[in-house]
Amino acid sequence: MPWLRKIRLPQLALFVSMLLPFDLPVHASAQDAVQIYLFQQKVQWEQQPYIEQGNTMVPMRSLFEKLGFTVEWDPGTQTATATKGDLTLSLTVSKATAAVNQTQYNLEVAPQIKDGSTFIPLRFVSEASGSVVSWDEAARTVHIDTPADDPKQKIHNLIDNITQSSSFTQMVLAITEGDGIKKNEVNITDVALSSDGLTAKAKFQVGFTVSQAVKKGNGVTISPSETALYEFTCDVYKDKAGQWLLSSPPASMKYELVEKKPFMDAS
Known part of the structure; x- marks a missing residue:
């Protein structure tokens, strides 16, 4: 072209903000507890989610599998490729961009390795998969639901x-x-x-x-x-x-x- x-x-x-981040207070810290409900069921995580720059970060493989994706991990590039039907998501540790099929997105927070596990932004991945995400500030709770x-x-x-x-x-x-x-x-x-x-x-x-x-x-x-x-x-x-x-x-x-x-x- x-x-x-x-x-x-x-x-x-x-550039316009690309991700619709959670409207979390500026003072939120990684120690603040966040409850996450996936399709109305409370999620139990082996590694505790945390908040980074207003974005809820969750364990990569666990989230992808709960959303119905098949995940492949390339240790050389530290890239996760998740596939569900014709939808493919690709995220790389410390890289502030992600691919959804042939469409590129900027990430406010790049995937990170913490305590030996890879964490990815919850809202971005959930919405890219077609789910609807909402945040309850009073209860500090994230709800991920199937759209109508x-x-x-x-x-x-x-x-x-x-x-x-x-x-x-x-x-x-x-x-x-x-x-x-x-x-x-x-x-x-x-x-x-x-x-x-x-x-x-x-x-x-x-x-x-x-x-x-x-x-x-x-x-x-x-x-x-x-x-x-x-x-x-x-x-x-x-x-x-x-x-x-x-x-x-x-x-x-x-x-x-x-x-x-x-x-x-x-x-």
Whole structure:
């Protein structure tokens, strides 16, 4: 793709938060007890979960297996590859990115080895698998549940996750030619299911604030220059494990510019 050849400065990109972390208090520490319920059953862990930078970290293999994944571990690269149906998740110790099939995500906290066990971020993995995650602040309890058996709602959840990926962000940086973007509202406008209920075409609109790098003296600043609204179209399908997945990576999505205006006129 031509845009891949364009030189960019990664430090200039104002990336949106990709992970929807738990809204834990800043003062939370690793010693704070966290209760985790998976499909309404309290989980007993051999190694105690802990909180790192607002993210609940749990033992890797135990979580994957409880979610129904088959796990392979590469000791040379310290990479876990978990597979369930057509869904594959790949996470590497100390690496702040993860792959969900062909889609890349930034992690707020990389997988870590603690007391001889590998820990991974609970919310990211659970939501990547299609589960719904909620946090009860008063009870310091995480609930991981199966979403309602509604294909359109599951497709909505999938699109919400995709728009938080670094792959989606990089695509938008390319089409807007911005040096930084901030994702605003996401509005799913249509989900057209096939007659057999196994495939669908989804349309959704996303608003962005686009920023450009401006050289000032000996430095560079990034300032908002415009807002833009795009409509994206993607194909999704239901695999044998009952999971709704993208048929192709985000970079293959069709898109159309709906509206663009200077940033100062955005209101």
